[in-house]
Amino acid sequence: MVIQERTEKKYGMVVDIDRCSGCQACVVACQSENNVRINDERDFLQRRAVQWIRIERYWEGEFPNAKARFIPMFCQHCDDAPCEPVCPVYATYHNNEGLNVQVYNRCIGTRFCANNDPYNVRFFNYWEPVWPESLRNQLNPDVSIRSRGIMEKCTFCVQRIRRAGRDAKKADQQLTDGDINPACVQACPTDALVFGDLKDENSKVSILKNHERSYRVLEHVGTSPSVYYLKKVDKHATEEGHEVHD
């Protein structure tokens, strides 16, 4: 009676740190697409600014050999996500497409998931998001607006994934690599972000994940993230006294 179609997909991303220039186009594109609240000064002072994707900057060395390294950080959609087992109401779980799902209407705001999250990519709505009347015209109707007390995070633009699936079904075609582009991937001017199905051997992400520069962040913690990063190339690193991780 119930034969659930098992979708053989595992969505993941590859971020090429050598390409990322730190321009923040992805940050604003994500905020625009996903109805993320406007972060004002108070939010940043309280370290409660909601940025589903953020560019982290790490310093290395001292002047004149100081270096700034950029890394875009967003929900890694871990296979062994530490945030999933701790939700008392099962508002976050791993679905059969490899996404770490956050169900807004189940969330009761314990914030245990954010506590467990080693990447700090989960954001809690401490305040009701308020937009001035005219700015509400810009809100995306395809994405729920989270009210106060709800946890939110990067969803790999699941609304775009669903839309692509529906469009493909309407046109009677299969989804191919490159059909789905989350807002950040679409915006990134240097093409540092790539999205695709890790189970599809021919997709760009599958090929790039086996690149010699590929690694995953905080891999030793054992979260098995679905986001692979490609190491930053710095030919002068050792001569300027910086660490190299080969």
Added chain:
Amino acid sequence: MIIILLPLAAILITAALLLGLGFGFIQLGAVPTIVISVIIILWVCIAGAALAFKFPGIPSGNNGWIVALIGTFSFILVVTGGTLVGTKLLGHYVWAFDKLYLPAVEQPIDFPHTSHVQKGQIDCVFCHSTVDSEPMASVPPVEQCMFCHKVIGKDLPGVQKVLTAWDENSPIKWIRVHRLPDHVRFVHEAHISYFTEKDSVPASAVCTLCHGEVGTMKQVEQVKELKMGFCVECHRNNGAPTDCTTCHY
């Protein structure tokens, strides 16, 4: 004793009142809340009377206050609890109770589906044209009504309102009957395509599954509960995905 029990009782009563009335107001609306408040006031007065006057069998005066307090408190609980639990919560299981809160709505123009569908034999998709291609079924523009009504039925008051709207270049503000909460993303097209393909029926045969026999309604009202259980059951029966992000994102 008094020092412990009296504040405790006052807190309990206040809490019950606040909870009950507040909850009642949200769930039931203004009228039931006012009715319950009136009943509570009456009973507080009766409790007071029980203290003031001597009734046979009931301790009164300075000792009667315990009875009055407990009695009032239990009554409040029973009344609010009973009304709320009885109708609203049971409404989850008993559609009839839930239906109490979803009556037929008075629309700006008294549009009768009966004359259009049963008499006029107009297909659902003719007016709600995007139901098989887009997420929303959409209400037709005034222009659509004018296709026929610039000739037919010009003497009817409803049609006259349409003609006025057309001439004045203004929209008609229909009151929404079927409204899912904001956290649900329902896509008509996917459902229509599924059923039309599976059972090889035209789109309009599918509408009744969730909207009931709209063609027989003089005033449109919601006749199916459209709660998540309703959706999930049908999904389970038809092998559709039951992943949360199918509808909640």
Added chain:
Amino acid sequence: MDLTRRKLLKMSGMGFGAVLFAGCAVPEDEFIIESPHDLPEDLVEGTDAHYATFVNTSNGYESVLVRVMQGRAKKIEGNPDHPTSRGKHSARAEAALQSLYHPDRIQNPLKKIGDSFEEITWDEALEILSDQVKRAAGKSAFITTPDSSIRTQVLNQFTKDHDISQFIFESLENTNLQNAIKHVFGQDQLPNFDFQNSSYILSFGADFLGTWSNSVFNSWQYGNFRQGEKRDRGTLIHIEPRMSLTAANADKWLYNKPGTEGIIALTIASVIIDAGQGNPNVSSALSKVLTPSVRSSLIGSIEERTGITLSNIKDIAYSLTNDQPAIIVGGGLAGAHTNGEDNLVAIYLLNALADTIGKTGGIQYNPQAPLSGLNNNLKTTTISEWGDLAKLMKNGQIELAMIHDANPVYGLPVLPENLNFQNALQSVSYIVSFSTFMDETTALADLILPDHTSLESWNINTSNPGPGFEAIGIQQPVVMPTTNSADFGDILLTITDRLGTKPIWDSVKSGVTENAKTLRSIMINENRGSLKNGENGNSFDAFWVGLLQRGGWWDTQTKEMGQFSLDSDSLKRLTTISEPEFSGSEQDYPFHLLPFESQGIGDGSGAHLPWLQGIPDPISTAVWDTWVEINPVKASELGLREGDIVKIESPHGSLEAKIYIHPATSPDVISIPLGQGHKKYGRYAEGIGSNVLSILSPSKDKNSGALAWGATRVSLTPTGVRKRLPKNEGAIEARALSGFPVVQITNH
């Protein structure tokens, strides 16, 4: 105590209070569905349509697709067809949505009555405007920003007809760059920097990944430059006195003393000539100016003069001639000194020596724009000219000032002879503003005629620099106007009636259509361009639809070879590169002030948009504030911690801002971002931070008279007050934990 009936009733009364909280109910108006009057085909409920247009940026435009749902613009995405966008867009383009729906937009034309503004009708407003123009003929000034679009044809005709002088405002002037390009390459339009095919980029101060030139196109090229397929990874060397975004991404960032970029370029040239490398003709021409003794003196003194070691110079010189194709660019701080133009001439001449001109992966000439109305109003007014205008204004010789798209009251630093533009402007008898927002300049206006935003206008534009071939963008409105604003070009065209002059077009839209006809005739007669005849049909309408669908028109085949010739003028300039001069003495003002454009809010024109304000500065991660970047060792010498408010004083002004300890700042410079310190500009900009432009000294480039905005010296005094600096970084400086790196580095 005994509870009496009295007490019980009293207590029940106190407890009896029903709190009715309505917070969870659905608002009434969400239950209304309107059936619209008639339904245009592209307006289907629940689904979207994408329109191609462009948004105006400080460097021309960015071609975008706008996702529109039910008449509302929801999302901006790069236009995948357009050669300078390639489907990508920047944060500033995205924020154009907030500009469109901004709550502080001026809703109607306004007239100043007493101290406040009153709304008037367009008829009245246009009547007043024409009266004023007639009254003040010959004594008017029009202030606008650099604009390469065809709308300038309307403006230019208007100023010509009524004898109005035009002033083009840019806070960090590009004059030196434009002049240098003209000297070296002999062209008005900037050349294309072919980064994506280059192997070695040497950049002097040009933050091409962040705020300089076409950052989206440059970034797209940079991505390919680094990890493009079928090519080796390129090397980027960046020389600048501060760590800009491009410097942070460079393989090597070299700190140089401010203003010494020209000397460095000449030293590199000297090393190349000494090694017998480089283009032989250029080498021999240069050696007449860079004689052996000059060369050895440059090489001998390089480290002392500029702070860059000789071995770095030698490495660069070697790579420029062996790591081909190479490209050298300069801009930003390199041109922001009293010797700025000379610096840039030397830097760009290095391209000739390194043989990069006209080559793939090097500097490529850009052809002229395909339409005559493009690339016209690009010559920025210099600080000396602003000073002259201020004098005229103060003397009452300007009767009418009209301002469009510019905020000089905020953006002009102190003028020569201690003049202040705000005072000067207030002496003008009538001020008209075409601004969409109430900024500092508009607040002084007597008449405000609000302009449309990017997403509501018609226009055609080209970017400067272009991508190496002819490329233009078409701008079309994607939504109905959301306020009672009117297109600026249309306003000027409409009042020609009242003024008795001839309008060049009926409206800006018809101007766009006319230019489209020109493009179509190019397609038909010359058989070139991105649209092919017969693709949509053979009529003009079909061409027009094709143009709007693509969002522009381009012809990749129109590469211009250009004729580079080394003229004696440029050579002479190389001998006159002097030491840069700075305002204030070193004792009184020990630090160099390096102002920089913020990644989000730019020079302040984006400060009213909350998304842009909320973008953390990529390197310091600070937001919503102005801060002073200072070297850690220097800071500890002065006893300063992050957040300490300091007074920064220049010979021409002072401001207060919070300290940010910046590991990549030299001890003798401090950097302050532009953009904050607005007194008016909407709720998201007012009262935040300080305006660093207000303390810049009006130093001039000795050749062009342009503002030398990097030539100010300042002193720093702690105030003893400390406030937290809002930023994304944690309380502790973000450094990798050894053994647990988040960013992993490899050296191959």
